[in-house]
Amino acid sequence: MKFELRAFGNGVFRVRACADGVFTDTLLSRYGLIHEPEAAEISDAAVTDRGLRLTADGDTLTLSGGRRTLTFTLQDGNACRGYTLDQPLEKSERFYGLGDETRDCIQKRGHTADMWIRNVVSYGPIPFLVSSEGWAVFVNTTYRHRFDIGDSDPDRLRVTVSDGHLDLYLFACGSMKSCIAAYTKLTGRPQVLPKFAYGFLYVLNMETDIRSMLWDCRTFRKEGIPCDTVGLEPSWMAQNYDYSVDKKWNPEKFPLPYWKPANISDSSTFFYPLREMSFRFSLWLCMDYDLLLKEERDVGNKVTLRTDLADFTDAEIIDEHLDDDVYMDRITKHGEDWFEHLKKFVDNGAAAFKLDGSNQVSAHPDRLWAGKYLDAEVHNLYPVLYARQMAEGFEDYTGRRSMIYTAAMYAGTPGYAATWAGDTGGGPKSMTSLLNFSMTGHSNSTCDMMVTSVEGIHCGFLMPWAQYNDWAYWRYPWFLRPSLEEAIRFYSNLRSSLFPTLYAAAYAAWETGLPMARPLSLIYEDTDRYDDAMTLYFLGDSLLVGAFEMRFPLPDGLWIDFWTGEEYKGGGVLDYTPPEGRGGALLVKAGAILGRMDPQPAIMERIPETIYLDWYPREGTSGEFTLYEDDGETLAYRSGTTARTRVTGSTKDGVCMLTVSPRDPGGVADEYLSKKLTLRIHTQDKLTVSDASAGSPLSAVYSDGLITVELPFGFGGGSVRAE
Template identity: 40%
Template sequence: MKTFKYKNGYICLTALSENAVRIRTGLSDKFPEENPCVRYGIYDMSDKGDICNIPVTIDDDRLIINNMRTEIVFGKGFDLKMTVTPSERFYGLGDADRSTLEKRGTEHVIWVQNVKCYIPYPMIVSSNGWGIFSSTTFRQKFDICCTDSDILSIYSDKGKCDIVVFTGDNYKDLLTQFKSITGFSKLLPKFAYGLSYVANQKIDAFNMINEMYTFRREEIPCDVYGLEPEWMEKRYDSSVDKKFNTTKFYIPYWMNTETIKNNTFFKPIRDMDFKLSLWLCCNYDLSYEEERNAVIKKQKEQQNDDSSDLSYLEDRFEIDEHLGNPKYMDTLTVREEPWFKHLEKFVDMGAKAFKLDGAWQVEEHPDRLYGNGMKDDEMHNLYPLIYAKQMSDGYEKHTGTRSLVYSSGGFAGIQQYVATWSGDTGGGPKPLVSMLNLAMSGHVNTTCDMSVHSIEGIHFGFLQPWSQQCNWDYWNQPWLFTKEFKKAYIYYARLRYSLIPYIYSAAFEAYANITPIMRPLVYDYPEDEKTFNILNQYMFGRFLMVAAFIGENKVYLPEGIWIDMFTNKEYEGERYISYDIPQGKGGALFIKKGAILPRSYGLLSVSEKPFNSYTIEIYPSVLEHTFKLYEDDGISLEYKEGKRSITEFKVIKVDNAIKISVSERKGDYSNKPDMVSYDLKVMNINENDLIYINEVLNQHEIIDGIGVIHINEKELFG
């Protein structure tokens, strides 16, 4: 850490890595840690020593950061201005904007707001290989060359200047630097990557079980079934005394937890392999728990201190015990009790997930003073973040397994704790832009409320990192749809579930190697100017590209050869095409030639059967492509300790020889299958093509232009 004189105060530089430097300003040359996200263990801004390669020079009032002329005015609040080049583009800011992907020429307020801005990220990344993160939780404004065409401005009238500048060769490198500070993406339990269905809020236990049974009878895959606020005895109960609404979800008063789990509605839920999700709202003062965890424990104060002055009691003729303790205006919060503590009983009964509604976490509390001493101007953006943290940590500490907690509100760092959905804004084009912006901000596990009123909405809703349909007060059960819509819904639900091995591998890739599951085309094709601001197309995993809400039947294909999953037609890339959506479909889904797609057909729930056989669909290319199939137990936290398995597939076509390489499964985990078999399907094969597997020529049959080989590990490796 180094401190320099600058203008009317000082600048403190802290190296966070070779490619990231923290820059703080102050009126004193002392820089104690004041960032609440650091104090609460959310951000890692620890000093890594004298290792940073980012040049920062300070000469009197002249400040150059990463070769950019910079000026910072500070005192009460701050105003930072950086001179940027005319050609660079900017991405990020999370959910602060839903109108555009590329941010140059725009300005945005970083402040959690219902509907307008659920999950802001005060960070941007530049096409010139650098990024900036302003970590204050106070309200601030990013002006990205809007007021001045060559000036990036960050302004806050209260927060202190506490920024991180980071560099990288590409967007992946930049997000790696950012997430090394704010936390890496969470790997959800495997079932979370199936379908989450949220019921009509008027539902009762009988109809809930009947709906679950109908999903299974109609063979519509689904994993999570969510209840809305009326599951509680008191609607919108934000206290720690909440109970099930016994009129709708009767639980005999005399039953203990074990009896409830095995003799009430929780038993058929478990038997049908559903996971129950409960809706929550929270107005609890979460800061007490954060402060408890942040402050080093001191020794207990000595009891019965002899030095205490008790003489004032002599004047008390009567002792009223009601006057012996302080009184708090906040009668909701039990200061000694963590928020999650009261939810443990529901988890013990069988609840497996929680939905964190926007109430009251996204609303302002202008007259509130929190237990950590903060007012709402500093706590407002922080609140959804520590809410997510305590829910995730509480569940995982209590169960020893991964949590599925999903929230509408958030702030930078939310990616390490929970999944999110785009709030009460439906499932149309604007939520799509929000999800793309969040991807470029480092948040991975995103979705929206699926719109089932159009096949376009169903198409988009099932092709997301995780999928959710929220009924709220509607009658949108898929078996009640018209024949056309029901058929489309079932098609896309089964398509998603067949891709679970592919999606789950992409989720691990996002956790371990940064690349988001769903991301804008510019992430993969940063040199192609046509991708710079495409708002309705995105990569989905390594090899799939989705186009949603196709207005003028126009779809852009980046470089390469692309195969329409619905029609099997091939297209040359680096051009726009006119695309007619096939009957019964809601958009386009393209496979990049060279793709290797692991699939598992016939699933009605993710954990219905062990993943001991896969269909591997291969689209050979003259360029070698690889895919790493990721496997673990799907639920425990052991993946963090390396208890997982990776199988690497490679394919290349040389003349008429299709060369496939399959590795052994490397790694181990609980309940790992003893043997795995593969149905290798080589797509669009010619009659004279030869198939080699691990350099051995294999006989294959051709069925409808697909070369099929059945093989298992024993045959491959002995």
């Protein structure tokens, strides 16, 4: 067996092996979906990194010097046309990750994962497995494969790949969080979506036409239900489920002035009143295009799928029907990239695209992609290429961030698209999908909100992004019973008000790989206490969300009920009863600082004048929050154009101290920055509040459990003392 070992630093290694020593790139590598740093060391026998040592001997790989020594053994095959890799497990070792390949568990020991995209069953398998012992493995393959994690043998991990040579990355980073950070840096960090994407997206019924869409938008505004984006399902197209690049607006439902250009968006169209009401719109897409033609061109491989034209020199009959090649693929237009035909709809105003499962979740057993690749190698990869070509196409054309959301994903997708849990609704299983994605660092995930219960509404609005899909139904808020309509109104306003906190969590995912929705098993990775908590997670740093199951383990420390202000001591199991009109638990970690704003009809309707700092000080606690501000839609944040304001707070011996560091504008124009800061202290104590910097008392408004103080120093920085 011949090996190629590489060390990249920070505990990251790559291993390739093949009996003949001829290494070929996987399609993930070939198409640049893995962002590999320059290797510090390359060898066929041993590489080292900061006390870690990876060696290859015969059929055995050994990684030593970390929290434990890892020994991987090739069990059969020559590692050129598939392989099985075996690794002994520690008794107390637990495993997480692998994405949305099961919704029965988040702790994967004792489970076998079939890594193959399938509708409903497995929308998003991710070949990244992380151990509670502080190491992880990413299998660099797009072929179907299996992870047997102590299932057939309780003491062994077996990875079986159906084809291709051995190619994997090992992470010995010391903790699960560090491994996820390294993996997401390698395969692409979750993007910060445009601001409107973190508001509320409402997918309209299939029977929607111009009048009903505009009236629905008007009704959202009239009823005081914040909503940012409306989505159109397949009926927006002239041909239902149009897979081609010739699609047009449905002339009966969405007529446009026929004498004007197809990319029109002026005041003579329905796009104009949508903008006037601060609505974006999203378009549903289905897909069967040969995306690998573009990928091959992009890597410099000229694909020729056309032979010489027929030669009729000696023909007595010239039959032009036989003058050209015959293609099995009747959809793809050779030489035209997929996104090209969507530009006119972007000109119309389309700000988001919904990538339905049709047909990206379906296998294509007889398909030959780009004239050379079988579906066995392409099937898992296809949704990643789809997401990338959509995202890059939109961004290159507009200079703005894309909001591409897809039902299917694989390694690399988070750098280009958000996801939802497919055609599975918004119950407990969808929450498990969210948490399994989070254990791979995928952040921008949600589900189809279940609006027939307040529990489903609670869950749906408190996910990283919120989507309400009416598709073939008529469950509009104003058609539901009053209690459900009011719940939607309440939670949509709550979500709007929490935008600064949500946006900070989105930035954390982009900068560190720590997802917006954080399973407790990830935050408290040294214990197995939370491995069965599949409907409980942190949203950002300090908000604990519980849905559906109201008996759950409460982490150590003090917790404050967001709804009632009641306090709970952690360390045990909480039997929680939500107050009337609330669908589940929302608890705040004592000492936390949350960023809030006044709810708006749409997140991007205007820049909020005032940012509220909601502080929950309790004796012996501390907290911090960073406010992120930017233009909300361009790509400038990727090069550091972001304003940051750091806020810290602590309470000791009855004295509460909060410090606002001066805002770092980061090159952001003033028009995108809020002007005022207001502190809201959540406490039953009637504290006296003073400006610690100036030594002068501050005027405060006292109400039940809340002290409100406008900070005179604002974003210039200063400190507050309350006692």
